[in-house]
Amino acid sequence: MKSDYTGYDVLEKWNTPSFDHTTRAVLTARLHAIPQRRFFTEAEWNLLEAIVARLLPQPERADPIPVTPWIDEQLATGRGEGFRHDNMPAMPAAWRAGLASIDAESHRRCALPFVALAPSAADAVLRAIAANDVAAALWPTVPAQRFFIDILLKTAAAIYYSHPDAWSEIGFGGPASPRGYVRLGFDERDSWEGKERR
Amino acid sequence: MSAETPRAVHGRAPDVFRSGGWIPMKDYAQQEPVDFAIVGAGAGGATLACKLAESGFSVVVFDAGPFWRPLDDFASDEQEQQKLYWTDERITAGDDPIALGGNNSGRGVGGSTIHFSMISLRFRPEWFKCRSQLGYGVDWPLSYAEIEPYYREAEQALKISGPVDYPWGPPRGRYPYREHEMNASGLVLARGAERLGIGWASTPLATVSAPAGKSPPCVYRGFCNFGCSTNAKQSALVAWIPRAIRAGAEVRDLAMVGRIEMGAHGRASGVHYHRAGRWQFQAARNVVLAGYAIETPRLLLNSATAQHPQGLANSSGLVGTHLTTHAGPGVWASFDEEIRWYKGPPNMAVSEHWNYVDHGKDFHGGYAFMSQGPLPRAWSQVLTTSRYLWGDALRREMMKYNHMAGLVPVAETEPRPQNRVELADELDQYGLRIPRVVFSYSENDRRLQRHAVDFMSRMLIAAGGRDLWHSEDTSHILGTCRMGDDPSASVVDSDGRCWDIPNLWICDGSLFPTCGGVNPSLTIQALACRIADRMGTLAQRGEL
Numbered sequence: 001m002k003s004d005y006t007g008y009d010v011l012e013k014w015n016t017p018s019f020d021h022t023t024r025a026v027l028t029a030r031l032h033a034i035p036q037r038r039f040f041t042e043a044e045w046n047l048l049e050a051i052v053a054r055l056l057p058q059p060e061r062a063d064p065i066p067v068t069p070w071i072d073e074q075l076a077t078g079r080g081e082g083f084r085h086d087n088m089p090a091m092p093a094a095w096r097a098g099l100a101s102i103d104a105e106s107h108r109r110c111a112l113p114f115v116a117l118a119p120s121a122a123d124a125v126l127r128a129i130a131a132n133d134v135a136a137a138l139w140p141t142v143p144a145q146r147f148f149i150d151i152l153l154k155t156a157a158a159i160y161y162s163h164p165d166a167w168s169e170i171g172f173g174g175p176a177s178p179r180g181y182v183r184l185g186f187d188e189r190d191s192w193e194g195k196e197r198r
Numbered sequence: 199m200s201a202e203t204p205r206a207v208h209g210r211a212p213d214v215f216r217s218g219g220w221i222p223m224k225d226y227a228q229q230e231p232v233d234f235a236i237v238g239a240g241a242g243g244a245t246l247a248c249k250l251a252e253s254g255f256s257v258v259v260f261d262a263g264p265f266w267r268p269l270d271d272f273a274s275d276e277q278e279q280q281k282l283y284w285t286d287e288r289i290t291a292g293d294d295p296i297a298l299g300g301n302n303s304g305r306g307v308g309g310s311t312i313h314f315s316m317i318s319l320r321f322r323p324e325w326f327k328c329r330s331q332l333g334y335g336v337d338w339p340l341s342y343a344e345i346e347p348y349y350r351e352a353e354q355a356l357k358i359s360g361p362v363d364y365p366w367g368p369p370r371g372r373y374p375y376r377e378h379e380m381n382a383s384g385l386v387l388a389r390g391a392e393r394l395g396i397g398w399a400s401t402p403l404a405t406v407s408a409p410a411g412k413s414p415p416c417v418y419r420g421f422c423n424f425g426c427s428t429n430a431k432q433s434a435l436v437a438w439i440p441r442a443i444r445a446g447a448e449v450r451d452l453a454m455v456g457r458i459e460m461g462a463h464g465r466a467s468g469v470h471y472h473r474a475g476r477w478q479f480q481a482a483r484n485v486v487l488a489g490y491a492i493e494t495p496r497l498l499l500n501s502a503t504a505q506h507p508q509g510l511a512n513s514s515g516l517v518g519t520h521l522t523t524h525a526g527p528g529v530w531a532s533f534d535e536e537i538r539w540y541k542g543p544p545n546m547a548v549s550e551h552w553n554y555v556d557h558g559k560d561f562h563g564g565y566a567f568m569s570q571g572p573l574p575r576a577w578s579q580v581l582t583t584s585r586y587l588w589g590d591a592l593r594r595e596m597m598k599y600n601h602m603a604g605l606v607p608v609a610e611t612e613p614r615p616q617n618r619v620e621l622a623d624e625l626d627q628y629g630l631r632i633p634r635v636v637f638s639y640s641e642n643d644r645r646l647q648r649h650a651v652d653f654m655s656r657m658l659i660a661a662g663g664r665d666l667w668h669s670e671d672t673s674h675i676l677g678t679c680r681m682g683d684d685p686s687a688s689v690v691d692s693d694g695r696c697w698d699i700p701n702l703w704i705c706d707g708s709l710f711p712t713c714g715g716v717n718p719s720l721t722i723q724a725l726a727c728r729i730a731d732r733m734g735t736l737a738q739r740g741e742l
Contacts (some may be wrong), residue, residue: 132650180417
């Protein structure tokens with residue numbers, strides 16, 4: 001996907017007054033300390049990787065923004081959003097059940113495991129799940145649409161858009177302490193903000 | 199960046215204004231009753247602790263979360279700053295289950311004011327008597343005239359930056375600090391309002407536009423909802439806590455109060471709290487709950503005894519009921535101009551038009567609405583959960599980030615008994631029953647939101663927006679231990695004193711009989727200032 005902010009890299013501000021020590025420490029970990037698999041089984045991990053590749057396809061990146069490792073890390077450390085719907089089990093169980101149901105849905109529709117699907121077939125399976133067009137018997141533990149939208153997709157998008165490469169891609173200013181911004185009005189841009197090229 | 203070991207110990211507390219700094223703090227004995235044990239150090243509890251300590255009372259205030267030093271602990275990063283939220287497990291239920299967690303909670307000294315939007319609006323005066331004067335809801339046991347001096351006090355303490363003339367409500371003095379320069383996101387609201395011929399204003403904000411004490415002026419970095427790393431924001435941690443400690447209050451961080459102890463003569467005798475890995479007890483002559491509208495009723499219900507089988511202060515059966523929230527259906531549009539709504543506080547422009555106009559409505563109640571400035575992580579979650587976008591469609595839509603603007607109301611909902619906080623059977627890490635929050639909109643709530651969405655859509659189109667769509671959300675939780683004049687129809691009186699237990703008090707958003715159409719933090723702080731004054735008066739009369 002082509003960015004409107006080609007040539008803009010948030011990380012070039014690393015040694016400027018837009019970055020402070022605290023933020024640099026947090027981003028160093030995000031960029032370089034990618035968690036190892038602890039929570040998911042190897043099969044679950046591979047399935048989730050295949051799903052994430054459809055939710056946030058990054059064919060243009062040699063080094064795609066990692067998503068699966070951070071989902072695993074959240075579940076391994078028990079950090080959640082702080083609430084769950086009363087028709088949902090606790091997060092660890094919801095994730096395992098939801099992934100299993102997606103794979104079951106793939107078998108039902110395509111007679112193949114999800115990881116073996118071509119991109120267009122994988123997208124069709126996920127579109128059906130997002131629309132709650134599923135076989136209820138394959139979703140005994142979590143409601144299909146709610147798991148797909150409110151847990152899987154919402155979590156994956158949050159992780160992707162917490163990565164500096166995603167900030168650069170959309171022209172977000174990124175970290176801004178202590179310098180902040182000066183020019184706030186319509187079509188105004190500080191020199192340390194990304195320039196749009198349309 | 200974990201701070202999960204208590205910092206406020208051994209007679210000192212973190213200095214919020216100095217990297218690695220400390221300030222001296224009183225260290226009260228646990229067995230010797232303090233005048234007030236306050237549960238929760240947010241907008242209600244921190245304000246009250248400050249005012250009571252400055253009046254000479256001995257005060258210990260407990261918070262379940264950490265005592266942050268913003269200069270050291272707050273990164274410019276949405277993901278990292280999720281640590282500011284209350285993420286202990288809760289269950290959400292009802293026809294319109296409320297998103298909890300980051301949406302409406304805080305865990306840490308300062309409470310949710312650490313990440314609030316700083317919008318500091320007064321209630322419309324009639325809302326305190328909305329049943330008698332506007333024909334809906336329920337009257338408060340207070341009048342605007344009684345609370346007005348405390349609004350002024352809170353606005354002064356927070357050095358609210360706002361316009362010289364605020365267009366709505368009775369005449370008042372100018373705000374303590376000048377209004378901030380408007381960002382493009384706010385200018386969209388202004389342009390739409392002027393084209394539709396309604397009023398708008400620079401939002402009165404609790405972030406300073408010029409130096410105040412040790413707070414530097416706001417630099418418009420835009421991470422306000424993720425903690426202010428410069429201390430421009432006048433959170434309770436910055437505005438009230440240092441004053442409270444200087445006046446002799448003790449703050450105990452990472453101290454989760456799990457049960458109120460009942461003593462002789464039907465009075466509370468102290469609180470049991472979990473800190474540093476064990477349960478401890480603090481004796482107190484008065485106990486004040488300021489844990490916000492979920493934790494406060496939860497603690498009352500979890501403190502049930504043989505004499506109080508349905509929970510403390512609950513002879514009316516109303517503890518946990520009449521929960522209100524602010525509906526927040528958002529309308530969003532694309533613009534030709536670059537908006538770059540990540541710059542500046544997220545809600546710099548406001549219109550309270552529909553809070554103060556009563557004709558032409560097919561609903562009771564009101565709403566303010568504000569310009570918006572979501573950061574990318576939060577924005578991606580709006581797109582995924584509202585429009586179910588994923589794949590290339592999501593990435594393409596996110597690419598419009600710098601050309602988006604939107605409006606979100608703070609829309610009143612009706613207090614109804616079936617909307618409530620109750621206890622689930624599941625236990626948390628402390629062995630306490632977790633809360634279950636049940637919420638459904640009424641027909642009136644839905645009509646109000648339809649009106650808001652229609653009106654805000656017209657305004658965005660008038661401002662030059664295109665490709666409109668809308669989202670759903672809520673903010674704030676209020677009203678679960680409401681105040682009133684009648685012990686059978688309320689939990690506490692107009693001083694926040696429980697009808698059933700004379701030395702048990704409540705001082706937070708749970709008090710609100712109705713929620714009005716504005717953000718609650720200024721009203722919570724004004725109520726806390728008033729309650730502190732009333733406690734002083736009652737003490738002088740020997741009536742505490």
